[in-house]
Amino acid sequence: MIFSIFILHRNRGMVKFRMIADPCRLSSSPSPTWHTRTRHPYPHARSDAHACHVLRTSPRPENSRSLLHLHSPDPNLHQTQQERSSSIRSLPQPSSSRSPPRPSAMGSLTKAEEETAAAEEWSDEAIVYVNGVRRVLPDGLAHLTLLQYLRDIGLRGTKLGCGEGGCGACTVMASCYDQTTKKTQHFAMNACLAPLYSVEGMHIITVEGIGNRQQGLHPIQECLAMAHGSQCGFCTPGFVMSMYALLRSSKQPPTEEQIEDSLAGNLCRCTGYRPIIDAFRVFSKRDDLLYINSSPENADGRPICPSTGKPCSCGNEKDIDASESSLLAHTKNYSPCSYNEIDGSVYSEKELIFPPELQLRKVRSLKLNGFNGIKWYRPVKLKQVLHLKACHPNAKLINGNSEVGIETKFKNAQYSVLISVTHVPELHNLIMKEDGIHIGSSVSLAQLQNFLRKVILERDSHEISSCEAVLRQLKWFAGTQIRNVASVGGNICTASPISDLNPLWMATGATFEILDVNNNIRTTPAKDFFLGYRKVDLKPDEILLSVILPWTRPFEFVKEFKQAHRREDDIALVNAGMRVYIRKVEGDWIISDVSIVYGGVAAVPLSASKTETFLTGKKWDYGLLDKTFDLLKEDILLAENAPGGMVEFRSSLTLSFFFKFFLHVNHEMNIKGFWKDGLPAANLSAIESYSRPVGVGTQCYELVRQGTAVGQPVVHTSSMLQVTGEAEYTDDTPTPPNTLHAALVLSTKAHARILCIDASLAKSSPGFVGLFLSKDVPGSNHTGPVVHDEEVFASDVVTCVGQIVGIVVADTHDNAKAAANKVNIEYAELPAILSIEEAVKAGSFHPNTKKCLVKGNVEECFVSGACDRIIEGEVRVGGQEHFYMEPQCTLVWPVDSGNEIHMISSTQAPQKHQKYVANVLGLPQSRVVCKTKRIGGGFGGKETRSAIFAAAASVASYCLRRPVKIVLDRDVDMMTTGQRHSFLGKYKVGFTNDGKILALDLDLYNNGGNSLDLSLPVMERAMFHSDNVYDIPNIKVSGQVCFTNFPSNTAFRGFGGPQAMLIAENWIQHMATELKRCPEEIKELNFQSEGYVLHYGQLLQNSTIRSVWDELKVSCNFIEARKSVIGFNNNNRWRKRGISMVPTKFGISFTSKFMNQAGALVQVYTDGTVLVTHGGVEMGQGLHTKVAQVAASSFNIPLSSVFISETSTDKVPNATPTAASASSDIYGAAVLDACQQIMARMEPIASRGNHKTFSELVQACYMERIDLSAHGFYITPDVGFDWVSGKGTPFYYFTYGAAFAEVEIDTLTGDFHTRTVDIVMDLGSSINPAIDIGQIEGGFIQGLGWVALEELKWGDDNHKWIRPGHLFTCGPGSYKIPSVNDIPLNFKVSLLKGVSNPKVIHSSKAVGEPPFFLGSAILFAIKDAIYAARAEEGHFDWFSLDNPATPERIRMACVDSITKKFATIYYRPKLSV
């Protein structure tokens, strides 16, 4: 194999290619020096190499010819769309210039002869360049994805986050050469869905290919690191590569909007996106004002950089400190760049070029094989496709594989013959013709977007209504990576009921050209093509050739609609395409032709035929609305348990969409001057489509420097490793030889007795090595973090879907999964409890979990007459999936044949892994070691639930004496590991007419699931936080943990606190509505004051809630904001704005006293460097960075002299899990203790000599035989709680904060966006304000997800269309965490100045969990907006709004004449709790 690296050299303006044979560099990250001309400023807009009117999209063979451009008026102009679409005609064959000759022998040769003839054309030589290195792809890998291949060859910077194209962690840049335009094209794609051979002939660049620490970071990497855009780092390479692909494919600097759009397919669970966008902002066309004039200032009076969030002077060269000047240096570095015409891209100083070999190479037909007899073809001629189809009628055509990839991975589909049609020229046509646009079926959605943009500029405005509608719809279709590869034909032929384009093809009157193996073309209207659920009018010997999208006529209007859970990169709940052609007849506008088609309401896109018939010939005016609504209701009938649920909402949407369409047409007529009755201004709000302006982030804090490092906003110490992909996570660790891979055998029943387990099929599965069940456990099968109430392997009865029954190990992960799927379990089903309500009714509680806290006398207060009013209500609080980007993963191996067990785990609690594994294997804990270097996010989900997978894997490893690796697929992870507890709160509140709270009686229930896990401490914290910040003289809070047949719910950021505070804010709102007052007034009136005794006996000290609140009120200008919202709402009937301010007080400490302890080991080496190990785990929160800052300041040495490598149970024993926000406090203190011990030992030496440097001093100490290693220890003083008396001091102190939010909702669809968020938090004197701000922003956005986006749907009584106990939302496709476009347009975070916290090291405060609850400001702002909508209909009363406030809940709460057709005004959408 020849390995070569291509370098582009600059030589006096000449570009030269040089090939370097360098096998040493071959390894995973070849790092050639890249040079290029540096003439133009970075960056640039997409190079558009295509001809104006005629486009044949690439990739394509070099000998393909250009197509005719026909541009003439439509002869069918006076024919109705319907007439045109129904006239099925025989289209002319493709002209000889564009279609290959017919396969004339077809039908006359025998099948075998045909195959032999065809075989001669095929090659099995497949090459790809990866990061400049040529690689020959061996035959036999057709089953592999590009991601698997990259990771197998050691390029582990590209991550597996979901495997379904939904998270972007696997983003790479692909480049291919278009022989027609002689340009290279660059695009981002998801490696997890790309079949390996689909990138044959391309150049793949991964994060390793653009820069590394040794040879220099790419400016993108550097900016991201410097701007604090990487926390856990797992998503980071994906973001880097999306940005990289955008820059490489743009000739001009992209706009900020383009940058935000290009990141919609990348998810980050840690940062809240703001720093990522700000980091990348520097690559955009700059608005210098943003950087110079409008920068807010910090306490020093120095401007805060909108890009980095740090004080800086970009645009103002004075006063730059070291870290900031380095960022500026980078931005300057990449400014001078060059554009390369051939490569079609812009370079920074060092870039990999497109390999000349690939440029010159003739594209060949490929025939390759894969595991299990898979045959993979890549024809380059249409006749080859037809030939193959004739030989293999059941062969699967693939383009982007974004559908087939999902079917094979998640739906167990198996296809033995795959035909990749990406290189067939005839399927890539994009032509403007008389009858419309002809779109080849393999045209990618991104290519279609580009083409439509041109068409819209070139054609008459009346012709392009359909084009505009398709283009607008494509904006909301998946993310960039998917659109770059997914094809038009793939979308059509999948025939998904929720396809975004199919309703539009139908409504626009598009026709499909279908080609059979004999080269006959037939045409069918799109509306006749979809026959049933994923069933289309295509015979096995036919393929879809192209789509013809007709031009529209004057007075013909087309509009698209889509409502999803999340606006960006989400599949539709309901979508629609609507078209109307109106003509003026005797002064009236009469409907000549109309088409209304809905997706997401039936197995196929559904035409509203009765409505269409009714409307045809009618006058287009308001008078038709009522009848149309009635008929639409008849046309679109959703059964009560229709798949997808949300029947009332989806039905309402169908009418809302039509209403919007009606107003849209009126508006169009209006602006064209044909409509005499103008559209009422307030109604315009129904038709304004959402377009997101560029967001602005502001961060305000003061720097309180302490020593060399504390107080400085330094970047995360691993950030450089993370942005280059060099940071290793558990799955990246090289596996020992002989490693086996594990997959779990999971229960498929919510509650059942296991009758028998049949493993015979599994045992004969390829690569199978072993199956382990409860009987194979050498130690104890019983486990649990608090009580041992769960089994590692279910032995007799399963109590939830997803419970582990066994573990299969095999030679590969895929083989293990396949074998595990073949284990057949017979069950006898038992009754299951599937909600809190059912549990309460059945008295199904975890034993000994009933708790109560009392202050004053609630009952007495209620009957005393002191309360002017008493209200009662119920709050249902939805759960939340952790969605850490790195799935659960453990590698476990035996040492000395099982005498010891070692493991590397992605966990927040290595010590728990050690304990669980020792317990299940019957080994002493001293022989079990668990190490964790870093984890790709945890948020509580890896505190206890990770340990059971490690325990299961260890059984296989121990029994077989072989290393075993277990990595959970995203869906398995989500369905088995438990979530944030859903809660039910029942309240009764007594208060005065002045708004003073007198009494609260609160019953709390949480959904514990099938084992106790941490549900009791979660409930206890909820009870402590049930007052939020309010003074409640009489309070009784009781709590109980429900046993349900769901996977055990567990810790999640906030640990029950947010749920209880959400309930508190609900009843406060309820009070305010009763009193007809603003909720914020009621809140202020009831704030707890200094010295207040909390309902659990703790004295409130050093409370800053009032200061935080007052500062926020000024900062957000609440009074003005309220006025402006009222003004907006008065002028807009269908869009409403709402605002809200929410306070929080979060108790810091573990509520179990014994857990408030921490250990650390500090070792000083003779070169003056320091190695710190402590019990905490780095999961992105910057713990190691802050702890290192503490150590550096203690020794008075630079931060760079301190290193933290990993967390390990053999360095620091019995560590408490990294949780409860207190890790910086306690591990910082433990490290300080160790440092102080060492300093004390060094002191006599230091005082004797004049040591110039720390290393000199250390060397001197060493010579004096001073022990330079110390174990530090810390216990949190003065905490403890007695549940018997219900009194004590569970918290050492409190972190306070408050948030303001302003949102805007679309009352007709339930869509919303956040306009402004302003947060003020008291974090004392922050150890690292940049990291703390990152925690606030990330926590807030996670909270936003909880309250407004993320809905878990379980198979329960409310969701009968889901199998009982199964989780429907088990992947990024159906479970939507916030994406980059969900963040507030104005996002301001300030730290309260001039405060300190004397109780904690360096006067700082804990930050991890407290900001999470502030996200609820979004929920209450939404509710405020809904109040305004309801007021339009005369409804002013209190109403329930459960979280998450999804479009369904928002729309159904905005009651109007449409919703009233489907539900009462009290309707409360279903929620799994």
Ligand SMILES: Cc1cc2nc3c(=O)[nH]c(=O)nc-3n(C[C@H](O)[C@H](O)[C@H](O)COP(=O)(O)OP(=O)(O)OC[C@H]3O[C@@H](n4cnc5c(N)ncnc54)[C@H](O)[C@@H]3O)c2cc1C
């Ligand atoms: C993360 C993600 C997000 C998505 N978001 C959306 C979305 O927002 N809206 C939406 O509508 N869809 C969405 N999809 C679905 C999917 O991406 C689209 O349907 C896509 O257009 C499929 O194109 P493809 O080229 O990848 O199809 P492939 O997987 O390559 O093929 C799909 C099917 O089409 C058949 N096929 C392809 N070409 C032909 C042909 N010429 N003749 C006959 N049969 C053919 C294939 O045999 C196969 O059955 C999403 C998918 C993913 C993974």
Ligand code: FES
């Ligand atoms: S791993 Fe590929 S998109 Fe998530």
Ligand code: FES
């Ligand atoms: S930094 Fe983005 S997921 Fe952790």
